[in-house]
Amino acid sequence: MSDPVSRPASHPASLAKRALLALLSGATLVLAGPIASAQSAWAPAASTPSPPASSSASDPLYQRLGAQPGLTRLVDDLVERLLDDPRMRPFFKDTDLVHLKQQLVTQLCEVAGGPCRRQGKDMAKVHAGVDIRTADFNALVELLQQSLDAQGIGFRDQNRLLARLAPMHRDIVNAP
Amino acid sequence: MLMSRKSATPQAAPRRARPGAWGALALLGALNTPIPAAAQTAAPRHAGGGKLLLTGGVSSIDGAAGGGLTPWAVTGSYASDHEFGATAFATHLGTPDYAFTAAGMAATLQDLVEVSLARQTLNAGAVVPGARLRLDVAGIKVRVAGDAVLDSDRWMPQIALGAESKHVDPGAAVGAVLDSVAASRSGVDWYASATKLLLAQGVLLNGTLRATQANQNGLLGFGSAQHHADRLEPEASVAYLLNRHLAVGAEYRAKPNQLAYAGAALREDAWQDLFAAWAPNKHVSVTAAWVDLGNIVGHEHQRGAYVSLQLAD
Numbered sequence: 494m495s496d497p498v499s500r501p502a503s504h505p506a507s508l509a510k511r512a513l514l515a516l517l518s519g520a521t522l523v524l525a526g527p528i529a530s531a532q533s534a535w536a537p538a539a540s541t542p543s544p545p546a547s548s549s550a551s552d553p554l555y556q557r558l559g560a561q562p563g564l565t566r567l568v569d570d571l572v573e574r575l576l577d578d579p580r581m582r583p584f585f586k587d588t589d590l591v592h593l594k595q596q597l598v599t600q601l602c603e604v605a606g607g608p609c610r611r612q613g614k615d616m617a618k619v620h621a622g623v624d625i626r627t628a629d630f631n632a633l634v635e636l637l638q639q640s641l642d643a644q645g646i647g648f649r650d651q652n653r654l655l656a657r658l659a660p661m662h663r664d665i666v667n668a669p
Numbered sequence: 670m671l672m673s674r675k676s677a678t679p680q681a682a683p684r685r686a687r688p689g690a691w692g693a694l695a696l697l698g699a700l701n702t703p704i705p706a707a708a709q710t711a712a713p714r715h716a717g718g719g720k721l722l723l724t725g726g727v728s729s730i731d732g733a734a735g736g737g738l739t740p741w742a743v744t745g746s747y748a749s750d751h752e753f754g755a756t757a758f759a760t761h762l763g764t765p766d767y768a769f770t771a772a773g774m775a776a777t778l779q780d781l782v783e784v785s786l787a788r789q790t791l792n793a794g795a796v797v798p799g800a801r802l803r804l805d806v807a808g809i810k811v812r813v814a815g816d817a818v819l820d821s822d823r824w825m826p827q828i829a830l831g832a833e834s835k836h837v838d839p840g841a842a843v844g845a846v847l848d849s850v851a852a853s854r855s856g857v858d859w860y861a862s863a864t865k866l867l868l869a870q871g872v873l874l875n876g877t878l879r880a881t882q883a884n885q886n887g888l889l890g891f892g893s894a895q896h897h898a899d900r901l902e903p904e905a906s907v908a909y910l911l912n913r914h915l916a917v918g919a920e921y922r923a924k925p926n927q928l929a930y931a932g933a934a935l936r937e938d939a940w941q942d943l944f945a946a947w948a949p950n951k952h953v954s955v956t957a958a959w960v961d962l963g964n965i966v967g968h969e970h971q972r973g974a975y976v977s978l979q980l981a982d
Contacts, residue, residue, distance in 0.1 A: 627780070627819075628752060638913075648912050649871065656821040656869035 552606020616664035624668035728758035732787030742829035742864035764971035826865035835887040852890030871910040896927040938963020
């Protein structure tokens with residue numbers, strides 16, 4: 494390993510090394526959890542400690558997304574992009590758009606910690622009628638990011654929202 | 670890792686290389702063969718942008734996707750399930766006494782398997798006139814569990830296992846040194862990587878454990894008269910996403926120090942770097958870094974600027 498005497502303690506490389514050794518220790522601890530409890534890592538999220546991505550009743554993310562008016566604008570923009578996108582149009586061209594928009598607004602409101610609860614069929618059943626691959630899911634996320642950009646939502650808030658939506662791939666992606 | 674700012678009308682057709690535009694890296698052109706339309710629904714199709722920007726990492730100097738120095742559990746390119754993707758890279762690093770270049774390509778299938786080829790060249794003319802070391806690396810990586818990006822409600826990282834088969838051509842002068850310490854010209858590194866993107870926080874973490882006998886990553890051969898067993902070396906990366914197109918971070922790569930018994934000049938240090946990766950779109954990324962390679966064959970403090978260009982189809 495490198496000789497600590499040969500360089501000043503404040504040298505960027507020394508700082509990087511110490512920072513990374515600390516992070517390696519931290520990363521090892523982070524990873525030791527799932528390794529030690531390999532079974533629970535595959536269990537539903539409710540039974541494992543999860544990264545801080547869950548919503549709460551008084552969540553400011555909902556407010557920062559513009560609450561109901563903001564989410565309505567966001568979903569209007571998103572659905573327009575879905576119909577314009579050659580990858581996504583086949584999935585949505587025959588859909589009842591009014592109903593779709595209502596469901597999307599309610600779903601986003603719920604995950605962002607707003608006062609909504611999505612009713613109706615569960616996510617897996619809603620999407621069961623058509624083959625959806627991970628690539629399709631990711632394509633929709635890209636379009637959602639474009640809509641979030643258009644609404645002026647900041648990068649950090651976009652990622653907070655996406656962190657709450659990403660686990661839905663387990664219910665939505667149904668084709669290999 | 671980073672999210673793209675794609676145009677409102679993304680391409681629907683399979684992407685093809687434009688070799689004229691990237692003439693300097695004709696490798697990429699050779700990789701893009703058209704897939705017959707009839708086969709597209711069944712056969713893997715070219716990456717249609719299935720993955721989010723920079724979720725494949727960048728090309729490491731050994732060819733595998735990850736950071737610049739270490740392989741990550743993510744597979745390179747933007748290939749998602751049922752997709753095939755390819756990347757090519759060229760890297761240059763200049764230190765006070767050496768010039769190091771690397772170039773190579775990787776292909777990924779269905780976000781599951783990644784194969785890579787890389788050639789590294791260390792120009793040591795400042796040390797021994799005409800000395801040039803060449804290291805070839807053939808790599809394979811298989812994703813075995815988890816999803817670094819989408820499993821954002823779990824601590825479970827994405828895990829991959831990989832192997833890198835390496836062969837060095839040290840030239841005459843350095844070859845004699847390798848023979849004197851009984852270092853062989855070929856070796857295989859085995860590794861396991863765990864990568865996690867903490868999406869809400871915008872932080873990516875990677876830990877890699879590598880079983881290796883390589884001296885200076887293989888540039889000074891493999892093993893020695895005194896050491897024949899693989900050593901387990903840890904590697905770590907951390908990256909912070911500043912915005913959709915830019916990430917900064919650091920890497921650390923521990924290395925075995927198996928030749929030090931033969932003299933202080935052959936002592937080997939851990940490698941580390943601070944980097945910034947910029948991706949304006951899904952086809953191009955540029956990485957700039959400050960890399961510290963420590964002691965290389967008697968020359969200490971080999972630190973310098975690293976630049977890497979990666980193209981993706």
